[in-house]
Amino acid sequence: xxxxxxxxxxxxxxxxxxxxxxxxxxxxVGVAVGLSGFAFGVTSAGSGLTLLQTCALSxxxxxxxxxxxxxxxxxAGGNPLTAAAGALFLGVRNAFYGLRLSQLLALPxxxxxxxxxxxxxxxxxxxxxxxxxxxxxxxxxxxxLSLYLLWNLTTFLGALGADAIGDTDRWGLDAAxxxxxxxxxxxxxxxxxxxxxxxxxxxxxxxLLPVLPAGVPVLVAALAAPTVLCLEGRRRGTSRKEAHxxxxxxxxx
Numbered sequence: 001x002x003x004x005x006x007x008x009x010x011x012x013x014x015x016x017x018x019x020x021x022x023x024x025x026x027x028x029v030g031v032a033v034g035l036s037g038f039a040f041g042v043t044s045a046g047s048g049l050t051l052l053q054t055c056a057l058s059x060x061x062x063x064x065x066x067x068x069x070x071x072x073x074x075x076a077g078g079n080p081l082t083a084a085a086g087a088l089f090l091g092v093r094n095a096f097y098g099l100r101l102s103q104l105l106a107l108p109x110x111x112x113x114x115x116x117x118x119x120x121x122x123x124x125x126x127x128x129x130x131x132x133x134x135x136x137x138x139x140x141x142x143x144x145l146s147l148y149l150l151w152n153l154t155t156f157l158g159a160l161g162a163d164a165i166g167d168t169d170r171w172g173l174d175a176a177x178x179x180x181x182x183x184x185x186x187x188x189x190x191x192x193x194x195x196x197x198x199x200x201x202x203x204x205x206x207x208l209l210p211v212l213p214a215g216v217p218v219l220v221a222a223l224a225a226p227t228v229l230c231l232e233g234r235r236r237g238t239s240r241k242e243a244h245x246x247x248x249x250x251x252x253x
Contacts, residue, residue: 022135026126026142033064033122034150040067041158047075051159058155062148063120066091069218078213086218097124104128104136118144193232200224 017025037058044054049071057067066087073083098119104127107115118140126139189195201224208217 022138026139030143030146034147037151037154038158041155042162044071045159045162047071054159058152063091094119197225197228
């Protein structure tokens, strides 16, 4: 607690970022990711959703990976319930982001329900990169506001212009969202365990695409995390047991 208080009062010359630098970084992420809303709008319209349904998804759901998963599963002919389940499962991660950010942002209770709408991968990444509470709040707010406005605007434009673009599969626009998500995720995979979870999830998700209904491979890929963690726990337990046996052997000598 004392450490957080000290960080919260840190000035730029004490090691924190200047407000302008935080705003610049936040706007960079907001604009770069917000433009991919155009791809979502086109993909959503191409999967059969109406303009109103497409815009409602961006306004109310506002989590790119889940939105792309939903329309991608629908476009592949998946069951709507399965598609919704896959999208919902992907969105659950935002709840865990919220647990961490609630401590760092320390927002008033009246503001929290509104801030919860902006708890997504991009705002979390920018917020956690800041060394001070002030920087965290600025990064979160600027990223959230710029991304929310631009994502919804480009979603509308993409859905509106889908007919003019024609066959969306030919353009490969449905890959834009996942590509942005992977670009944000890759730098965060710093440990062997994290990389193993990501790698296994990719193998499960892609490997099961030909044999399972659309939307289901995403759900199965989520098993990568508990599987890797279970194996990691067993490996550590074995290592400790061997170390203990070695210590006992040395004492007997």
